[in-house]
Amino acid sequence: MRYLFEKYQTWDWKIKQVEQKKFMLEFPNKDTRRELTRLKGFDFQESNIRANLRDTERTIEASVELQEVWVIAYGVPPMAKTESIMKKIAYLIGDTLEVDAISLNSEVVRIKVWCRDPTKIGGTSEIFLNRVGYKITSNPEGI
Structure with a gap:
């Protein structure tokens, strides 16, 4: 994903596991988040993993979402x-x-x-x- 956002070289990649097989990624700003979540998902080339994306207002510090x-x-x-x-x-x-x-x-x-x-x-x-x-x-x- 770093290659998708080369302009954010100093991006602090905060990733948190929220459930089994579910992770949350904090984006540097809302525009970047919107840009990527429009894709709805993508496949990683180096592994057999499919990422599905969903926009949320939940922050990485949150413990659970109702x-x-x-x-x-x-x-x-x-x-x-x-x-x-x-x-x-x-x-x-x-x-x-x-x-x-x-x-x-x-x-x-x-x-x-x-x-x-x-x-x-x-x-x-x-x-x-x-x-x-x-x-x-x-x-x-x-x-």
């Missing part, structure tokens, strides 16, 4: 099937982004959240409404 996922909630009592109450319940899972308004009239409620790891969502929580406990089960959609 992921967006739809969650299915089962066992929601009828009086809790409002957008405002479901947002509060969803906070037990992650940062609430959206409640599927159509699902409020069905057996299960869909909620979109940001969370650390969607594969770790799942299980039953007991919530209390007017001092009465209800068990609500949640699972990530499609995982």
